[in-house]
Every structure is written in C-alpha cells, then in structure tokens.
Amino acid sequence: MAPxxxxxxxxxxxxxxxxxxxxxxxxxVGPGALAQxxxxxxxxxxxxRRLPDEWVERARQALQPSLVLPVRSGEAGKSMQEVTRLLxxxxxxxxxxxxxxxxxxxxxxxxxxGFVAATYLRGVRYFAAPTTLLSMVDAAVGGKxxxxxxxGKNLVGAFWPAEAVWCDTDTLDTLPVRDFRSxxxxxxxxxxxxxxxxxxxxxxxxRSGAGLTQFSQRLPEVVRRAVQVKADIVARDPTEQSERxxxxxxxxxxxxxxxxxxxxxxxxxxxxxGMHFAALxxxxxxxxxxxxxxxxxxxxxxxxxxxxxxxxxxxxxxxxDKKADTQGPRWVLLHELGQPYLTRVDRALLDDVFRxxxxxx
Amino acid sequence: MAPxxxxxxxxxxxxxxxxxxxxxxxxxVGPGALAQxxxxxxxxxxxxRRLPDEWVERARQALQPSLVLPVRSGEAGKSMQEVTRLLxxxxxxxxxxxxxxxxxxxxxxxxxxGFVAATYLRGVRYFAAPTTLLSMVDAAVGGKxxxxxxxGKNLVGAFWPAEAVWCDTDTLDTLPVRDFRSxxxxxxxxxxxxxxxxxxxxxxxxRSGAGLTQFSQRLPEVVRRAVQVKADIVARDPTEQSERxxxxxxxxxxxxxxxxxxxxxxxxxxxxxGMHFAALxxxxxxxxxxxxxxxxxxxxxxxxxxxxxxxxxxxxxxxxDKKADTQGPRWVLLHELGQPYLTRVDRALLDDVFRxxxxxx
Numbered sequence: 001m002a003p004x005x006x007x008x009x010x011x012x013x014x015x016x017x018x019x020x021x022x023x024x025x026x027x028x029v030g031p032g033a034l035a036q037x038x039x040x041x042x043x044x045x046x047x048x049r050r051l052p053d054e055w056v057e058r059a060r061q062a063l064q065p066s067l068v069l070p071v072r073s074g075e076a077g078k079s080m081q082e083v084t085r086l087l088x089x090x091x092x093x094x095x096x097x098x099x100x101x102x103x104x105x106x107x108x109x110x111x112x113x114g115f116v117a118a119t120y121l122r123g124v125r126y127f128a129a130p131t132t133l134l135s136m137v138d139a140a141v142g143g144k145x146x147x148x149x150x151x152g153k154n155l156v157g158a159f160w161p162a163e164a165v166w167c168d169t170d171t172l173d174t175l176p177v178r179d180f181r182s183x184x185x186x187x188x189x190x191x192x193x194x195x196x197x198x199x200x201x202x203x204x205x206x207r208s209g210a211g212l213t214q215f216s217q218r219l220p221e222v223v224r225r226a227v228q229v230k231a232d233i234v235a236r237d238p239t240e241q242s243e244r245x246x247x248x249x250x251x252x253x254x255x256x257x258x259x260x261x262x263x264x265x266x267x268x269x270x271x272x273x274g275m276h277f278a279a280l281x282x283x284x285x286x287x288x289x290x291x292x293x294x295x296x297x298x299x300x301x302x303x304x305x306x307x308x309x310x311x312x313x314x315x316x317x318x319x320x321d322k323k324a325d326t327q328g329p330r331w332v333l334l335h336e337l338g339q340p341y342l343t344r345v346d347r348a349l350l351d352d353v354f355r356x357x358x359x360x361x
Numbered sequence: 362m363a364p365x366x367x368x369x370x371x372x373x374x375x376x377x378x379x380x381x382x383x384x385x386x387x388x389x390v391g392p393g394a395l396a397q398x399x400x401x402x403x404x405x406x407x408x409x410r411r412l413p414d415e416w417v418e419r420a421r422q423a424l425q426p427s428l429v430l431p432v433r434s435g436e437a438g439k440s441m442q443e444v445t446r447l448l449x450x451x452x453x454x455x456x457x458x459x460x461x462x463x464x465x466x467x468x469x470x471x472x473x474x475g476f477v478a479a480t481y482l483r484g485v486r487y488f489a490a491p492t493t494l495l496s497m498v499d500a501a502v503g504g505k506x507x508x509x510x511x512x513g514k515n516l517v518g519a520f521w522p523a524e525a526v527w528c529d530t531d532t533l534d535t536l537p538v539r540d541f542r543s544x545x546x547x548x549x550x551x552x553x554x555x556x557x558x559x560x561x562x563x564x565x566x567x568r569s570g571a572g573l574t575q576f577s578q579r580l581p582e583v584v585r586r587a588v589q590v591k592a593d594i595v596a597r598d599p600t601e602q603s604e605r606x607x608x609x610x611x612x613x614x615x616x617x618x619x620x621x622x623x624x625x626x627x628x629x630x631x632x633x634x635g636m637h638f639a640a641l642x643x644x645x646x647x648x649x650x651x652x653x654x655x656x657x658x659x660x661x662x663x664x665x666x667x668x669x670x671x672x673x674x675x676x677x678x679x680x681x682d683k684k685a686d687t688q689g690p691r692w693v694l695l696h697e698l699g700q701p702y703l704t705r706v707d708r709a710l711l712d713d714v715f716r717x718x719x720x721x722x
Contacts, residue, residue, distance in 0.1 A: 012390045012585055015592040017383035017504060017522045017599055026372035042687060080448070084441040084510075091512035096686045119480070121683050122507065122518040143378060146483065149445075151452035157483040158519060161378045224373055231376040238378055322482050325457045326403065 182268025543629025
C-alpha cells in the first residue's frame with residue numbers, strides 16, 4: 001500500500017484533547033512578598049543550596065513545607081541528573097499528587113524546580129519565589145521550565161506556569177552586585193522590546209556611568225514594569241507560536257556563548273553581549289540608534305571578557321537554537337525601539353557583523 | 362507580617378494561561394495500518410531495539426525518518442537515564458522544533474518516546490505505532506507518557522497526546538503468545554469497565570479455556586472496541602480529574618507487584634492479578650459475580666507465579682500510588698459490571714481480601 005497522507009485518510013477513531021486551561025499566574029512584587037507565600041496541601045520546598053539561610057528560613061515559616069530539598073546551584077543544577085535525583089527524593093518522601101512544589105532561588109533553581117513540578121506524577125502544582133533580579137523579571141513568569149543537555153542550554157523542558165510568584169525585592173539587597181547587574185540585562189531587554197522608559201531607569205545617564213542599583217527605592221516599580229512587559233506577551237502567546245519568540249532578543253548568541261564557555265559566563269552577561277550583537281545586526285538591516293544603547297549597557301554591566309571566539313566555532317551551537325528550523329537559525333531583531341521582528345540573516349552579513357561586534361566588546 | 366492566604370490577597374499582576382488545546386488524536390486500527398503512517402517535517406523514529414526488523418523497515422518506508430534511534434526494551438527503557446540518552450541524541454542530530462517523534466513498539470517504548478517528545482525543546486509533535494496488544498488498547502491512546510523511578514512505576518511523565526496512532530494488527534501475528542495474553546488484560550479491563558461484550562470476546566467459553574487469539578479475524582474489531590472505551594473516557598476527562606482514574610482498575614496492586622518484582626512481572630500479568638484483587642475487594646463491598654470473571658481470566662492468561670508476598674511489604678509502594686493522597690491510597694472498584702467507583706478501603710478489610718486473593722491465585 002502506498003503511504004497515504006493521514007490528513008486525507010479517514011481515521012477509525014478520533015479523540016479530542018480538551019485539557020482544562022492552565023492556572024492563572026498571580027504575581028506579587030515588593031519588599032516582604034515572601035512572607036505572604038502560602039499554599040494549600042503539602043509542599044516540597046526546592047531551594048538553591050547556596051541561598052542565604054535567612055531566605056530559606058522565611059520560606060519555611062511562610063509555607064511550612066513537608067519536605068525541603070537543596071538544589072545544586074547555578075547551571076550545574078539544571079541537569080537531567082539533578083532532576084532525576086530530585087524526582088526520586090520526592091517519590092521517596094511520598095509527596096502526593098495533591099501536593100505542590102515551591103522553587104526558591106535564581107532562574108536556574110526555578111527552572112529546574114518548575115520542570116520537576118511539570119513531570120513529577122505527570123505534573124503537580126508549582127509556585128516560585130525568585131530571589132535574583134534575573135529570575136524575577138524573566139525566569140519565574142511565563143511557564144517556561146527547562147534544563148540543559150551537554151549539547152546546549154534549555155534543550156529540555158515543559159511549559160508549566162507557576163500558580164503564584166512571590167518576587168520579594170528584599171532578597172536583592174544581599175545579591176552580589178555582579179548578579180544584580182547580570183539580571184539587569186533582562187530588564188533592559190524588556191525596555192528594548194516594549195518599554196523604552198525602562199532603558200532610562202537602568203541607565204539614567206549614559207555618560208555618568210551611574211545606573212540602577214539594588215537599593216533603589218524605585219526597584220519594586222522597575223521590576224513590576226519589566227514583569228508586566230513579559231506578562232503581556234505571554235498572555236497573548238503562551239506557548240511561543242509567534243510573538244513570544246521576541247523575548248529571545250539577544251538570546252540566540254547568548255545561549256551559544258553560554259554553551260561555548262561551559263556555562264561559566266552568567267546568563268545576564270551573555271544576554272548583554274547578545275543584545276549588542278542583535279542591535280548591530282538590526283542596524284545592518286536598516287535600523288538606527290540601537291547599538292548606542294546596548295553598548296552603553298555593556299559598559300555599565302562590565303561583563304567578564306570572552307575567550308577567543310569565531311562564528312565558525314559557535315555555528316553548530318547556534319544551529320541547535322530552539323528557534324532554528326530546517327533552514328537554519330532565526331534572529332530577533334528590532335526595526336526600532338519597541339518594534340521587534342524575527343528573521344533569517346545572510347551568513348556573509350553575520351560574519352561582517354560578528355567582526356564588528358568583536359571590536360566593540 | 363503574618364502569612365496571608367494568597368487567594369484573599371490581591372496580587373500585583375495576573376497572567377492568564379490560555380494554551381491552545383492539544384491536538385486531536387487520530388487513530389487507525391487494522392491490518393496494514395503502519396503503511397499509512399506519514400508525517401510532515403523531519404521525524405525521529407524511536408523503536409524498541411528488539412522489534413523484528415520487518416516492522417522497523419515498514420516504518421522507515423512509510424515515514425522516511427531523518428533519524429532512527431533504538432530504545433532499550435521493556436521497563437528497563439523507561440528510565441530517566443534512557444530518556445537523557447535519547448534527548449542528547451536528538452539534540453546532537455539537531456532535530457528542530459518543527460520536527461516530530463514517532464514511537465514504534467510496545468507500551469514501554471511508546472511511553473518513553475512520548476515523554477521524550479513532551480520534553481525535547483519543551484515539546485514536539487508525537488506519533489505512535491504500537492506493536493503489542495497492550496500498547497494498542499491502552500498505552501498509545503490518551504496522552505499519558507511516563508518513565509519509572511527506582512521508587513516506583515510511572516512516577517515521572519507528562520500528558521502529551523499522540524497526534525496520530527497507527528495500530529497495525531498485523532504486528533500482533535509475530536508477538537509472543539505470552540505477550541498477547543498479557544495485553545489481553547487491558548482488553549478485559551475495558552470490558553469490566555464499560556463493555557461487557559468484550560469479556561465474551563476474550564473468553565467466549567469460560568469452561569473450555571479457549572479464548573481470543575492473535576490470529577482471530579475479529580481482532581481488529583476487538584481492538585477498535587477496546588480503544589473506543591478508553592477514548593470515550595479520555596475525551597471526557599483528559600487529565601484525570603475524575604473518571605479517568607477508573608482506567609486504573611486493577612492497577613494499584615499491579616504497579617506494586619511490578620515494583621516489588623523489579624519489573625520482572627509483565628504489566629498485563631500484573632493487571633490480571635490486580636483485577637482479581639479489585640473484584641474480590643468489590644465483592645467485599647457488596648458487589649456480586651465479579652471475581653468469577655477475573656478468576657477465569659487469570660486461568661486463561663496463565664501468568665507467572667508470584668514470589669512470596671505480604672501486604673505489609675507492598676504497603677509502602679501502594680502508598681506511593683499516584684491516586685494516593687495524604688489519607689492513603691484509593692482503589693478503583695466496581696458496583697457491578699460497567700459501574701466503577703473510586704474509594705478508600707479499610708486496612709483490616711484489605712488484609713482479609715489479600716489473604717483470600719493469595720489463596721485464589
């Protein structure tokens with residue numbers, strides 16, 4: 001029998017799949033938000049094992065978890081091995097299907113905790129309390145969870161929105177300055193995408209070198225505004241069928257830099273580098289006045305210098321980007337501030353712009 | 362600040378989560394169905410590595426996969442280690458987000474292939490071609506995917522429905538008789554739950570010991586009817602909020618037996634044992650004329666004898682069953698044929714019935 005296109009061949013049975021919609025995510029932003037955390041039913045608290053005891057203790061007091069599991073810190077924790085260990089610990093402790101998982105820590109911890117929640121017993125309720133600027137404005141909102149493979153970052157995961165997110169801006173007071181500046185990349189990115197006023201919040205004066213600090217009175221408002229940009233996009237396109245891909249501005253190169261450096265480069269610094277590359281590419285496609293912003297941001301952020309690089313060496317990693325298809329990678333660029341689009345880029349142009357970017361950084 | 366119930370505390374932001382509905386599953390049942398398989402875009406074929414070459418070759422011809430990955434056979438393949446290996450192989454080969462995964466083999470293979478599809482790049486399209494009776498009437502339909510942990514069976518997974526399922530009944534001709542009889546347990550279970558006529562198809566004469574064979578002309582119709590029972594329940598309750606749990610008739614004890622025997626007992630034989638236990642429990646709760654059917658089925662199926670068992674030793678495993686909650690396990694019982702319900706059972710009664718069951722088997 002010749003193969004028949006199933007779409008034209010009448011099946012014997014069809015089963016509709018009408019899963020109920022996922023939960024609405026409720027998000028609290030501000031000083032003391034963690035003390036508001038509360039959840040019905042038994043909760044397993046998964047926290048970054050290097051998190052200051054003070055924050056673990058506050059989460060314990062608020063949630064009264066039946067189980068507390070420290071998670072390996074940073075990208076090392078975002079591995080299938082760590083996921084497997086955590087799943088076994090939950091099973092061993094007998095967390096029931098009616099239970100919930102709370103992720104407490106930076107983006108790596110909330111990513112892995114969310115993926116564990118998505119897959120334990122085929123999914124249990126999930127809550128997040130992000131403790132870094134980066135995870136507040138990006139990782140903890142929008143349902144993306146993920147872990148890395150040796151082949152690249154975030155190649156495994158699930159869409160599993162947190163039912164509640166507590167962004168306690170007090171936790172930022174004890175965050176290392178470098179981590180704070182790393183996280184500011186995602187605030188800046190949301191500014192480039194949809195909220196130019198955020199650029200001024202991060203870098204009020206590009207000449208003075210002053211900028212947002214973790215002790216700023218305006219921080220809760222800045223975080224709230226940055227989260228709102230992401231929330232608006234996610235609400236319109238939860239599973240990245242279209243515009244949600246814009247949130248990957250700067251991330252195609254960033255993920256490649258992270259993989260290339262074996263995750264030694266912090267995510268926000270990689271995004272800082274990647275945003276500048278995207279700005280230069282955008283200008284090569286006709287946009288104006290973008291790379292000044294991203295270059296000023298890099299100067300303010302002061303990221304770790306990169307090892308010797310070639311586009312050639314990064315290319316296989318870039319080609320595994322989740323936005324790639326059979327015709328190769330696609331890039332998020334800007335027509336102008338607030339006007340993102342997704343496009344392929346000619347390889348010769350990429351080579352040109354890559355050299356320009358290398359001179360700038 | 363005293364903890365506040367978030368449900369009464371106004372959040373700063375809410376993000377609706379309105380993921381599009383999953384795909385409709387289209388199911389083909391009959392001789393030659395595999396030759397109809399076709400899929401748009403690049404496909405990775407994941408098949409049981411012990412499957413006869415003939416079936417792998419037919420799937421290759423129909424689908425023209427860009428990648429073919431053998432999967433460890435049986436329950437050993439349903440491990441996080443095997444999942445991790447397969448995910449890396451897909452990433453290494455660069456299967457894009459627009460690609461799809463086809464699972465070819467028995468229930469263990471389609472369970473693991475489906476879970477890989479659910480998590481690779483946060484989910485790609487999934488197709489299934491079950492090659493055993495058990496996987497046709499149960500595993501391949503309804504969106505449940507899963508892998509085991511050392512702590513128990515199917516403790517990890519995701520709901521990820523196959524877009525198309527090809528049940529080629531020709532594949533059953535080469536299935537070992539024991540596997541065929543093992544799979545018949547799920548046909549019988551669907552008969553007990555909602556289609557008494559299937560009991561007669563499997564065991565037309567309880568006295569003669571004759572019964573359904575894999576060469577029966579009626580097999581495609583029997584498979585179609587058994588799939589229909591599951592499809593109807595899944596359509597009404599895709600994510601097991603309520604009646605879908607009835608499909609676990611016999612499975613609470615079955616999963617414990619499988620874990621206790623380190624997965625050496627085939628699933629369908631464990632379900633055969635478990636259905637008889639459920640029938641006896643149902644009768645202890647007032648039902649009539651059920652255990653005659655399940656006992657006759659056990660005699661026909663002729664399962665592997667069980668090791669020396671005690672309910673005491675099985676209890677911790679039973680308590681980790683996914684239907685368990687903080688008050689302990691729940692059991693699917695029958696008021697009568699076609700009338701399932703979910704209930705807790707008094708521990709003393711369980712002890713009694715367990716001894717009765719041990720005498721019967």
